[in-house]
Amino acid sequence: MEHAPVFRLIVGLGNPGPKYAGTRHNAGFLVVDELARRAAVGFHFEPKWDAEVAPFGGRLLMKPQTFMNLSGEAVQNYVHYHRINHREVLIVLDDAAIPLGELRLRPSGSAGGHNGLESVLIHLASEAVPRLRFGIGSATGALIDHVIGKFEPWELGAVEESVSRAADAADFASAHGLDAAMNLFNKKP
Numbered sequence: 115m116e117h118a119p120v121f122r123l124i125v126g127l128g129n130p131g132p133k134y135a136g137t138r139h140n141a142g143f144l145v146v147d148e149l150a151r152r153a154a155v156g157f158h159f160e161p162k163w164d165a166e167v168a169p170f171g172g173r174l175l176m177k178p179q180t181f182m183n184l185s186g187e188a189v190q191n192y193v194h195y196h197r198i199n200h201r202e203v204l205i206v207l208d209d210a211a212i213p214l215g216e217l218r219l220r221p222s223g224s225a226g227g228h229n230g231l232e233s234v235l236i237h238l239a240s241e242a243v244p245r246l247r248f249g250i251g252s253a254t255g256a257l258i259d260h261v262i263g264k265f266e267p268w269e270l271g272a273v274e275e276s277v278s279r280a281a282d283a284a285d286f287a288s289a290h291g292l293d294a295a296m297n298l299f300n301k302k303p
Contacts, residue, residue, distance in 0.1 A: 121204040121244070121288040122196075123174050124149065125189055127230040129262075130179040138250040139182060139261040141208035141280075142230075144273075145248065146175045148281040163192045173288065182230040186237030193238065200238045204284060205245040207231050210260060212249030215272045217280055219246050219287060219296045244292055248280050 126142030134140055150157060150168045157166040157177065165188040166177040178188035193203060201221075207228055212218055222242040225232035235241055251269075253260030265273050279299065287295035 120202070120291055121173060121284070122198050122202045123176060123189070123192060124170070124204045124284055124288070125176045125178065125185070125206065125234070127182060127185050127205060127207040127234075128177060129182050130177075134262065136264045137262050138208055138210075138265060141248040141250055141273075141277075142206040143177050144277045145206045145246070145280040145284065146177055148277050149284060150175055152281065162195075163188050165192070182233075184233055185230040186233035186235070189234050190237035200240050200243050203238070203243055204287065205231060205234055205243060206280065206284065207245060207247060208250045208261065209247035210250055210252055210257060212247055212251075214249050214251035214269060215276050216249040216302055217246060217276065217283055217299050218249075219283060219292060219300055220244065221292050244287075246280060246283055246287075248276060 124146060126146030128134065128140035128143035149170060153170050155168045155170055157168045160167045164178065164180050166179060168175040176188065176192065178185045180187050189203065193200065207230055211226065221244050224241060225235055231245060235243060283295055283299040286298060
């Protein structure tokens with residue numbers, strides 16, 4: 115007998131539109147796109163949530179279309195409507211404090227300066243929201259230029275591998291729990 119997935123909602127954070135496609139700040143979108151590709155499901159825009167969504171094996175994948183700093187609005191609307199506990203939500207986001215290629219799963223904590231995660235935590239009124247941080251490497255100049263900049267050609271191999279590992283981590287965490295996934299994926303590749 116199959117058990118219900120631990121995470122009923124997996125949210126990739128990013129910015130909508132072609133201008134931001136392929137940027138470091140859209141790492142969350144890349145991961146949920148990979149989950150959708152693996153499941154052979156497509157995203158469609160759902161105005162009720164102001165998000166692109168895709169059904170995914172008893173779960174929902176979401177890419178808020180509110181821009182990064184307002185991501186919590188879409189998440190809150192969906193969570194409240196479906197009465198989902200905030201612990202059943204996995205937020206996937208970029209993190210410039212983590213080296214490119216590394217992942218960090220955590221059950222809770224502060225936003226760590228990430229405006230998209232901060233919006234989610236404020237709108238869900240809790241820091242106990244599981245998250246998967248996707249390392250994008252540290253900025254050599256202004257942080258804003260780094261995060262909204264595209265990955266360099268020499269980084270693309272590591273990005274592709276990290277996207278695959280992050281999708282594996284989200285799947286594993288949803289099937290086996292966050293603690294087991296943290297033990298397996300919170301290691302340097």
